[in-house]
Amino acid sequence: MNALLWLLALAGVASFLPSLYQTGKGQNVLLTPLLLCLGYALSPLGLGFVDAAAVRGMQPAVQLLVTWVALYAGIHMPHPRLWLYHRAFWLQRLGKSCLMAAWVCLGVSALLVVTQLLLVRYPVTVLLQDNTTTMTLAWGLLLTGSQMQLRVWQQGLLASAALILVSDLTLYQLQLLCIVSLGCALAATLLQRFHARQPLCNKDTQQRLVISFVVFTGVASLCAGLSHQLDLPHVCTGFAVGFWLNLTSKQPFEQRRWVSQTAMPAQLVVVVLVGMTLQIPWTWLLWGLGLAMVLALMHFAKAASGSMLHKTSRRIFSYGYAARSTAFAAALLFAGGRAHAPAQLLLAITAIAASVADLMVWLLTKYWSQNKYVA
């Protein structure tokens, strides 16, 4: 009951935020670190308003929200028809992708080295059994690829899902994952008629939104629950359902529009819940803070070096990046229902880095808004 009340209160707070969050004003971006701090302050390690039992009681909600976020990422994957019909578009993107890859490689290499160093310093026996490498890779993708955050986020999830599948699951579990994801995707497709040319054609927009909300809630909760019982990584299941939905849909854009309107509150609640589950020893905090500062300075240098005067450079730090990256880190933390020490470390560092990045956005936006070179 206590957990439920807290969750409802958080949902109440989160319902206010999307409208503020999407305005694109710098001061609003600071909501992410604020939410993280709020979560940490409420947690048993903070001021202790929420006890450990309540945090444990929220785990089903965390699973549900994380699955929802993964579903959202899967639905937003580029539709295969785009690959076929718009080759020129993808070729044009190739050059930029190469540049991005360079940054990604640099970031990932640095992170791998640092993580290995940390793990040598603090040996963790679970290292060989979990997907630390995956997390490191995905984290690197996230932190170095903030320019196209959603795409990088999807790539991170995809990489993570693939590596979890390869490293953690048996063939039997893989079959079960396919059955669950295909079944849920099929049910959602049939209910919403995404395979038809005019989905839910006899309903008005509001009704469609309500139906979509119910269907996606149902799919996410069924996925999360079944994955938990079968010991499958619910991130993978959710992502696979989203991907299948996207693949079989004739109206991917309409589908994305509907799911987008309901996804942001889930992400923001996840951010607060992540704040509640943070366990940051001081040594890790120092490491994380230092690394986050280095990364933030790298971003700042990149922004300041060549394209500072260009109007679009402000998009280097896309709004909402911190929320999404933290939600993603949470997804990794709770992947398969297993929370490992390295994952805690990565989550802590990501949270700090996200906060620093948001602060940077605020400063840069404030600077640029007063810059005479920018209209």
Added chain:
Amino acid sequence: MWRNKLLAAARYGCVIAVVFLVVHVCQRALCGPNMLSPLEALGFVLLAGMAMGELVQLIGFPKLTGYMALGVLSGPFGFAFFGIEEMDSLSWMNELAMGLIALTAGSELHMKQLTQGGKSLLWAVCGHAICIPLVMAGVFVALSPYLGLPTQLSFGAVLALSVLWGVLALSKAPADTLAILKETGARHRFAQHVLGVVILTDVMVLILFDLTALFAKASLQPHMHVSLHHLVHLLANLGASCAAGISFGLVIAAWFWLTGDDLRVGITFCIVSAFVVGAGCNYLQYDTLLVFMTAGFVVHNLSGQGLRLEHAVQNLSFGVMILFFATAGASLNLKALVTLWPFALALAGARMLVTFAASYWGHAMAHDPPAWRTRSHAAFISQAGVTLGMANLVAQQLGATGQQIALLTVAVVGVNELIGPVAFKWVLVRQRQYLT
């Protein structure tokens, strides 16, 4: 047209089959008949319930019959996909649903319509409040030797229990009425009238139930005496509930006035406030339904924010209704229906007859159109959440006798719930020309 209907039926049938299959395969994978976890149960009920509702609507039944059928099939007395414990873990959703339904019901009571159709409303409510408790109490006394009640009960105790039964029989189902009115889109005078009767009767039932339960308890426990103190406490409780409802209504109105038309904020506020106020009412032992109904009435009639509230609750009610009726279906004790079916049928049949007579008499006294006299009873057959909630209270308060009465109530509610919604929808759709 038939081709389209068949295709749609096949599509929804496929959804149900797929969801059942996925759940079944996963249960087999776990090597045993494991129950679904609350999270799985939530997903299962939302997906399969939505498909079931659409499916039964295609053959002319109300959607809520489909939701309830799914609950019965997958509940502990059906395929046992989820058990009593899992249902208990979703009980907060039921409380939330009851709160929202009561809020909507209160907001549907328009002062203007109450004053314009006041005479019809008054006579209809009087007809029900006089005829149904009296006749049903008599039927209960007549059948009492066969209902499995303890043999050592005195005649006074049987009489007190029969009056309690009469009050239980008087209760209606605002949730069913609202769901069917929404589904059929009926907003004419007759629709508003039956909704008004259902709500006012249920408010009366809430008051009478406390009183009769108190007397029944006193008759079963020799050491307990009903004193003026008890009655004053009851009255104070009702007054406090009304005051809390008015305050809650003013808070809702202020909130919507401050936040404007932001639907997302409105929906979240409704969920959060319904849950928090419901928990507060349980803690303070206020009458939750009365609080929410009063709040809805205040928002709609004493402030200009009624439409915003209605809009928010309407958007929320789709998923909530599925969960509410599916869990109500799952909680129907089919074993009780199997063992008590002759008495359940007799009591339900008697209630239907007396409901018809009461409706006819009340509308005749108010000089309402003839169609209202002969057809309005269909709206008053259903019984659902309120009655089941009162049956639970009876079981808790009156020991073994109360449990037997609760079982009987559940069995009668099962029969009424099978017939009531279908009959009401049939009247609204097929007899529309006579009613408007």
